[in-house]
Amino acid sequence: MEARTADTTELVDSTKKSNYHRNKVIKSIIFKVIMSLLILIVVFPFLWLLLSSFKYEKDIITYPPHIFSGKYTFQNYIKVWDTIPLLGYVKNTVIFAGATMLISLVLDSMTGYALARMEFKGKTAFYYFVMVSMMIPFMVYMIPLFIEMNKMNLLDTYTGLIVPRATTAFGIFMMRSNFVGLPRDLDEAARLDGLNEWRIFTKIMLPLSKPTLMALAVFTLTNNWNDLLYPLILTTTSSMRTLPAGLALFTGQHISFYGPVMAGAVISMLPLFIIYIFAQKYFVQGSAMSGMKE
Amino acid sequence: MEEIDTSVSKKRSFFRFWNQPKHAAYLFMAPSIIILLFFMVIPLIGTLGLSFFNINIFFTGTKFVGLDNFVQFFHDQRAINSMWHTVYFTLLETPTQVIVGTVAAAALSRTTLFNRFSRSVFYVPVICSLTTSGIIFSMLLDPNIGWIPYVLHQFGMSTPQFFRDASLAMPSIAAMTVWKNFGVTMTIMLTAIQAISPSLYESAEMDGANKQQQFFHVTIPQIIPSLGFCVMTNLIGSMQVFDQIYVTTAGGPEFKTESAVQYIYSRGFSAPYQLGYASAVATILFVIIAILSVSSNLYMSHKEKQMR
Numbered sequence: 001m002e003a004r005t006a007d008t009t010e011l012v013d014s015t016k017k018s019n020y021h022r023n024k025v026i027k028s029i030i031f032k033v034i035m036s037l038l039i040l041i042v043v044f045p046f047l048w049l050l051l052s053s054f055k056y057e058k059d060i061i062t063y064p065p066h067i068f069s070g071k072y073t074f075q076n077y078i079k080v081w082d083t084i085p086l087l088g089y090v091k092n093t094v095i096f097a098g099a100t101m102l103i104s105l106v107l108d109s110m111t112g113y114a115l116a117r118m119e120f121k122g123k124t125a126f127y128y129f130v131m132v133s134m135m136i137p138f139m140v141y142m143i144p145l146f147i148e149m150n151k152m153n154l155l156d157t158y159t160g161l162i163v164p165r166a167t168t169a170f171g172i173f174m175m176r177s178n179f180v181g182l183p184r185d186l187d188e189a190a191r192l193d194g195l196n197e198w199r200i201f202t203k204i205m206l207p208l209s210k211p212t213l214m215a216l217a218v219f220t221l222t223n224n225w226n227d228l229l230y231p232l233i234l235t236t237t238s239s240m241r242t243l244p245a246g247l248a249l250f251t252g253q254h255i256s257f258y259g260p261v262m263a264g265a266v267i268s269m270l271p272l273f274i275i276y277i278f279a280q281k282y283f284v285q286g287s288a289m290s291g292m293k294e
Numbered sequence: 295m296e297e298i299d300t301s302v303s304k305k306r307s308f309f310r311f312w313n314q315p316k317h318a319a320y321l322f323m324a325p326s327i328i329i330l331l332f333f334m335v336i337p338l339i340g341t342l343g344l345s346f347f348n349i350n351i352f353f354t355g356t357k358f359v360g361l362d363n364f365v366q367f368f369h370d371q372r373a374i375n376s377m378w379h380t381v382y383f384t385l386l387e388t389p390t391q392v393i394v395g396t397v398a399a400a401a402l403s404r405t406t407l408f409n410r411f412s413r414s415v416f417y418v419p420v421i422c423s424l425t426t427s428g429i430i431f432s433m434l435l436d437p438n439i440g441w442i443p444y445v446l447h448q449f450g451m452s453t454p455q456f457f458r459d460a461s462l463a464m465p466s467i468a469a470m471t472v473w474k475n476f477g478v479t480m481t482i483m484l485t486a487i488q489a490i491s492p493s494l495y496e497s498a499e500m501d502g503a504n505k506q507q508q509f510f511h512v513t514i515p516q517i518i519p520s521l522g523f524c525v526m527t528n529l530i531g532s533m534q535v536f537d538q539i540y541v542t543t544a545g546g547p548e549f550k551t552e553s554a555v556q557y558i559y560s561r562g563f564s565a566p567y568q569l570g571y572a573s574a575v576a577t578i579l580f581v582i583i584a585i586l587s588v589s590s591n592l593y594m595s596h597k598e599k600q601m602r
Contacts, residue, residue, distance in 0.1 A: 031401065032408065038398070039415050042473070045430045046418065048441065052433075061439050107326045114322035118315040126323065133330055135587050136338060137534050139555045140580040143562050143573050144340025145333060164333035167326040196309075197318040226423035228537040229555070233563065244425035248541050251429055258433060265426045272421045280414060283421065284481050291482030291523055 053077070053262040060258045076259035077267075083260050086267065088239050089246040093268075095158055096231065096242055097224040100165045104220050105213055107167040112175025113201055117187060130176075133169035138230060146233050156240045161231060165224060171216050174289050178212035179205060211285070218279055219286035225272055243268040345574035351567035363574035372549060373575055376557035377582075379464065383553060384532035386468035392524050394472060395479025400513060402480075403487045413484070417477040424474060428541030431470045432457065457543050460550040467538055467551060474538075479524050486520035487513060522594040526587065533583050554579045 051067065052060050053076055059069040080086055114120070115127055145164065146155075154160030182205065190200045206213070224230075231242040232249075241249065247268060251261050276283055312318055345364070348357045367373050398416060402409040419427065434440050435456040443453035456466045490513065498512050514521075536555040539545060545552035545560070552560075554575065562572030 035401065035408070035412050039412060042415055042419060044441075045427075045434055045473075046422075048434070049430050063439055064444050065439055065441050107329070110322040111326040114319040118319040118322070120316040120319040123319070126327070129327075129330075133334060135530070135584075136334060137530070137580070137583060139534055139536070139558060140576050140583075141334060141337035141341050143558075143569050143576065144337035144344060146562075147340070147344075147569070148333075148337060163329065167329045169330070172326060196313050197315060197322075201322070222421055226421075226425070228423070228425055228540065229559070233559075244423045244537075247429065248425045248537075251432075251541070258439075261429060262433070265429045269422050269426050273418070276418070276421050280417075284413075284417060287417075287420070287478050287481040288485040290478075290527075291485060291520055 049262055050266060053259065053266045055259065057257060057259045060262075076263040079257075080260035080263040080267070083257070084246060084250045084264060085238060085241075086246070086264055089241055089243045090267070092158075092240060093225060093242040096161045097221055099158070099162050100224045101217055101221045103162065103166040104168060104171050105217055108171030108216065109175040109179075109206065109209065109213065110201070111167070111172045112177075113179050113205060115172070116176045116179035117182075117205075127176075130169045130172050134173060142229070142233050149234055154234075156235050156237050160234055161240075161242075164234075165230070168220065170290065171220060174212060174216050174219075174286075175209070177289070178209050182208055211282070212289075214279065214282040215285040215289060218275065218282045219289075221275070222272060222283070222286075341573045341576050341580070344570050345577045347570040348568075349570040351562070351569055359570070363571045364578070366571060367574055367578060372552070373557060375549065376552045376554045377579070379550070379552055380533055380535060380554045380579075383464055383468055383535050384529060386465055387471050387532050387535075388525060388528040390468065391472045391476050391479055391528055392521070395476040395524065396483045396517075396521065398476065398480045399483035399487055400509060403484060413480070416480055419474045420477040422474065424471075424537035425541050427470060427474045428538050431466075431473075432542055435466060458547055460547050463543050463547065463551045467535075467542060470542070471532075471535070471538055479528070482520055482524055483517060486517040490516045519594065519598055522590070522597065526590045526594065529590065530583055530587050533579070533586065 048067065051069075054072040054074070055069045056071060056073055056075065059066070059071070111130070115123065115130070149155050149160050149164075152160075154163075186204055186208075187200050190204050195203070225242075226244055227242075228244040228248055231245045235241055235245065238246070238249075247261075247264055250264070312321060346358060346360060348355070348359050348362075350356075398412075402412055434442050437443050437453055437455050437458075440456075443456070447453050454462050457463050494512050494516070495508055498508050503511060534555055535553045536559065539551055539553050539556050540559075543551045545556050558572045558575050558579070561575065562569050
């Protein structure tokens with residue numbers, strides 16, 4: 001009798017356990033199915049764009065639409081250079097986004113460094129100035145900026161595109177947080193060794209900030225590479241357009257040839273995508289930093 | 295000899311002066327501050343100034359008109375509509391993006407291979423420009439060749455015109471924006487969720503809380519500050535919506551998707567190039583955004599104090 005009760009409790013226990021286990025497996029399968037569906041929603045547009053950019057025009061405009069096509073061609077990638085000045089767009093984007101990134105890395109880290117590790121008159125005021133600057137949207141002051149650039153003959157020039165973006169309040173904020181986190185005795189020791197302020201900054205502090213610098217680099221690069229309104233306003237001729245502004249104006253709301261437009265879209269996002277594959281953690285870090293609160 | 299000496303020592307003392315941190319700081323900050331002053335602060339003041347003038351892009355017939363531009367705004371149905379469209383977009387986009395991003399972050403918070411892969415994938419649209427997203431979705435939603443109408447049709451639904459349908463255009467744009475940007479919210483929320491101390495979950499488990507209860511009673515309260523930040527930045531960002539509308543519908547059909555920034559842009563930078571009036575509209579939009587950001591800032595810090 002006693003033995004039987006022990007047996008049944010064991011049995012109940014083990015069915016409970018296997019039930020629990022089965023529930024867990026089912027839950028994990030449901031979870032993976034939902035996530036895979038979401039992945040499909042995110043990935044499909046890109047895959048379809050990529051595949052279609054290699055299709056003949058008549059295979060793109062079929063109904064019902066097809067994912068794959070019998071024949072593939074490079075024709076769109078050749079045609080797109082003829083139909084829009086894409087090479088110029090690429091060049092302008094690389095110069096604008098690249099130079100802006102490099103200069104802002106230097107200027108933002110200098111300002112962030114001063115705000116983080118130096119004591120001076122008006123420090124709090126400068127800090128609040130930067131914090132408030134972060135919240136001022138570009139569209140609010142774009143018209144006077146356009147007039148200013150026009151008066152200085154800087155419309156349609158690389159200088160005009162780069163200089164206003166050569167520092168960002170967010171970049172300063174990000175670098176400041178980075179420098180605040182470095183150990184206090186580092187610069188004091190360096191000062192005792194007779195290093196001057198610039199040397200301390202470049203030889204000791206910057207090398208320790210590489211991860212944040214990388215995160216800021218990809219952050220500003222992506223922002224400027226993808227920006228539409230800013231280059232749209234500060235450039236008026238087609239030869240100075242960047243990729244987003246050029247593509248947007250080219251496609252407008254009426255797309256007459258799909259193939260070349262798709263090829264152009266692929267070309268415009270490919271460089272960032274390649275950088276993303278190799279430097280993913282820095283992209284994510286930049287976004288995470290933007291959500292950091294003090 | 296003496297002269298050289300003094301010049302050397304002058305140089306030295308000059309160097310010594312600027313090498314003191316309390317002075318060097320200004321040199322370190324000078325370039326950034328000058329740029330911010332010249333290309334942000336001055337134009338910002340300029341916006342307010344311009345809104346009192348009738349001024350066009352060719353600077354012909356510039357005239358001081360006082361508050362006329364602001365008065366005109368309240369009689370300009372298209373301007374007021376553009377504000378409403380912006381609010382409509384914000385109300386559609388912000389909650390959806392925050393919810394999708396937060397749920398994705400919560401679901402993917404454990405670091406497994408599958409989860410890491412999913413996170414990487416969800417971030418890809420973030421690095422894609424709104425212009426490119428707009429181009430892709432114009433084609434995917436195209437009633438003649440698009441996949442989405444086709445799939446809906448397969449499920450027996452009628453195939454709407456999406457971007458060309460007055461009532462569906464804005465929701466379509468909002469959905470596309472969520473698709474493009476929820477990775478940002480996910481990343482921010484993921485950082486917040488992963489920062490929660492595991493001991494909180496352990497004690498909740500000991501109290502017999504199941505996973506759902508844990509989510510609502512441990513996770514949510516812990517991530518409120520980050521959640522608030524996401525809502526706030528999303529609200530403010532959505533109020534400035536431009537790129538995706540410019541590329542997909544250009545404000546149509548019948549100005550039904552024209553946002554405030556889109557209106558400012560077309561007023562200022564296409565005929566009749568009314569920079570003064572466009573500045574007045576920009577000033578109004580700025581006041582709205584400023585009220586939003588200041589009040590949500592105050593609300594959040596009040597909430598945080600309450601929780602402490």
